[in-house]
Amino acid sequence: xxxxxxxxxxxxxxxxxxxxxTQTGDVRKYLREFLMDGxxxxxxxxxxxxxxxxxxxxxxAPKSAKEYRKLWTDRGSPLLFHTEDLRExxxxxxxxxxxxxxxxxxxxxxxxxxxxxxxxKSNVKKIIxxxxxPQYASATNGSVVDxxxxxxxxxxxxxxxxxxxNFVDHPLFLEAWAELGREMMEKEEYDMYLFSYHGxxxxxxxxxxxxxxxxxSDKCCGNYxxxxxxxxRGQCFHTTxxxxxxxxxxxxxxxxxxxxRLGKDPWIKPYTEDVIEELATKGVKKVLAFSPAFVADxxxxxxxxxxxxxxxxxxxxxxxxxxxPSLNSRDxxxxxxxxxxxxxx
Numbered sequence: 001x002x003x004x005x006x007x008x009x010x011x012x013x014x015x016x017x018x019x020x021x022t023q024t025g026d027v028r029k030y031l032r033e034f035l036m037d038g039x040x041x042x043x044x045x046x047x048x049x050x051x052x053x054x055x056x057x058x059x060x061a062p063k064s065a066k067e068y069r070k071l072w073t074d075r076g077s078p079l080l081f082h083t084e085d086l087r088e089x090x091x092x093x094x095x096x097x098x099x100x101x102x103x104x105x106x107x108x109x110x111x112x113x114x115x116x117x118x119x120x121k122s123n124v125k126k127i128i129x130x131x132x133x134p135q136y137a138s139a140t141n142g143s144v145v146d147x148x149x150x151x152x153x154x155x156x157x158x159x160x161x162x163x164x165x166n167f168v169d170h171p172l173f174l175e176a177w178a179e180l181g182r183e184m185m186e187k188e189e190y191d192m193y194l195f196s197y198h199g200x201x202x203x204x205x206x207x208x209x210x211x212x213x214x215x216x217s218d219k220c221c222g223n224y225x226x227x228x229x230x231x232x233r234g235q236c237f238h239t240t241x242x243x244x245x246x247x248x249x250x251x252x253x254x255x256x257x258x259x260x261r262l263g264k265d266p267w268i269k270p271y272t273e274d275v276i277e278e279l280a281t282k283g284v285k286k287v288l289a290f291s292p293a294f295v296a297d298x299x300x301x302x303x304x305x306x307x308x309x310x311x312x313x314x315x316x317x318x319x320x321x322x323x324x325p326s327l328n329s330r331d332x333x334x335x336x337x338x339x340x341x342x343x344x345x
Contacts, residue, residue, distance in 0.1 A: 008100045010119035010127040010159075011341050013087060014144045015296060017107030018077040022068040028061035034107045039143040042204060056262075067303050078328075080105070082296040083132070085329035086337065093338045098345075100124060106131075106140075112147050126160040128344050130337065132295050134173060135235035136166040137200060138208065162344050168235045169224075169242060172336035177292055178246035179332055180324045185247070188322065190288040192279055193249050195240040196305050197293040199258035199267040205233055216268065233258075233268050239292050255279075259309075260300055276309060280316035287313060287321050295327045 019030040035041055035052040043051065068077075075081040087103045094101065100122055104115035119127055131144040145163050152158050167173050181193075206214055213220055213227040220228060221237040228234035240256045259272040279287065289309065291301045306323035313321045327333035 006097070007123055007125035008098055009341075009345055010122065010124035011090070011094075011099055011101045012112070012115050012119065012127060012129045012148075013083060013090075013101065013103045013132060013337070014112060014115075014129060015079060015083045015103070015105055015132045016140065016298075017105035018079045018298070019065075019068060020109060022065055022072050024061050024065045027065040027068060028057050030108050031057045031061055031064065037107075037139070037143055039146065040139045042138075042201075042207075064299075067299055070307070071299055071303055077298075078302065079296045079298040082326070082328040086296075086334065089329050089331075089334045090337055090341075093334060094341065099341065106144055106147065112144070113151050116148065116151050120155060124159060126162065126345070128162045128164070128341055130164045130340055133293070134166060134168050134295065135197070135232055135239065135293060136230050137232040138204060139200060141165060164340055164344065165230070166235060167336070167340060168239050170336055170340070172332055172339055173327075174239075174242050174246055176327050176330055176332035176336060177243045177290065177324070180327070180330070181243065181247050181288070181290065184288055184322060184324055188286065188288075188320070190286045190320075190322075191253070191284045192287050193244065193247075193254050194272075194275065194279075194287050194289045195236075195243070195254070195256045196259050196272045196289060196291055196309070197236040197239075197256070198260050198300060199271070200232055201263075202266045202268055205231060205268060208232075236293065240290075243290065243292065259304060272305075272309060273312065276313050276318075277316060280313060280318050285317075285319040287318065288324065289321065290324045291326065295333065297326045297328060301326055 017034065019026040032052060035056055036048065041048050071078060083103050087101050091101050100119060102115040102118050104110055104112040106112065129148055131141040133140040152161060202216055205216060208230060210227045214231060216233065221234045224234060224238040237256050240254060244254045255275055257270045257272040257275040258268050261267045261271065289305050291305050294301050310321040
């Protein structure tokens with residue numbers, strides 16, 4: 001007997017989020033929602049509330065608003081419209097009779113609740129949630145899982161829900177980055193290739209350590225094993241090795257580092273700022289920078305890596321600093337997401 005069940009599979013693409021505008025009030029609202037997440041700042045509620053609402057958000061919002069104004073385009077936030085473009089291209093690639101694709105931001109709009117509501121209203125038989133963070137971290141992928149389940153637990157009927165935990169070694173993800181790297185390298189020869197990832201507090205890495213494996217050093221992060229498959233630092237080094245291998249880069253010209261520190265607690269090292277200073281001291285003149293923790297252009301890539309680090313490098317005597325653009329809605333990246341969906345259908 002042929003089944004008459006024509007219910008679709010729902011796909012929810014979730015990116016980090018962005019302020020609704022570059023106004024200081026909207027930026028402050030975004031920072032408060034983002035930093036009050038207990039997986040982002042893993043302090044007890046009261047000290048976290050005081051830190052975010054009395055110190056970070058009031059003083060950081062005006063400065064961050066200025067940075068967002070440098071980033072904003074006629075279409076608004078690049079992180080948002082590139083995610084929208086990814087959705088549109090993915091819809092064209094997937095069978096419209098089998099899939100319904102929605103997007104959401106973990107913080108601000110469009111919310112995860114809005115995206116799930118659309119899928120739930122359509123009576124999808126299954127939901128595939130893809131946090132658009134290549135390397136798993138509690139503060140990103142884990143937070144998305146938390147929020148989805150917080151919402152879905154209130155539903156009377158909960159369909160099958162599948163989460164994509166990471167895709168650090170997906171062949172199409174790696175090839176998409178390699179394609180971008182080749183395009184840059186065809187135009188210029190570089191002395192060093194720098195891979196800068198968003199940082200995390202060391203304590204968060206240790207919390208996820210399996211059997212005390214984590215040493216926060218090259219000793220444990222030099223190999224990708226079942227014990228560190230969900231270690232954020234280990235995944236970042238693994239991503240670098242795989243992309244560098246596809247590009248044929250020699251080990252002595254590749255460096256992995258971590259950006260965007262917040263607060264005084266130690267974060268995972270090496271810090272990107274320290275690496276830049278070290279490279280300049282050694283006489284390195286031309287650097288090609290990658291940001292493979294992000295799949296869409298955003299404040300941390302375009303402004304922090306593309307502009308601020310460039311200025312630091314040149315102030316120290318460097319001559320050329322180029323940033324490889326993010327995957328955005330590049331065709332190879334769309335094919336990667338399509339494959340992630342179909343593998344989990």
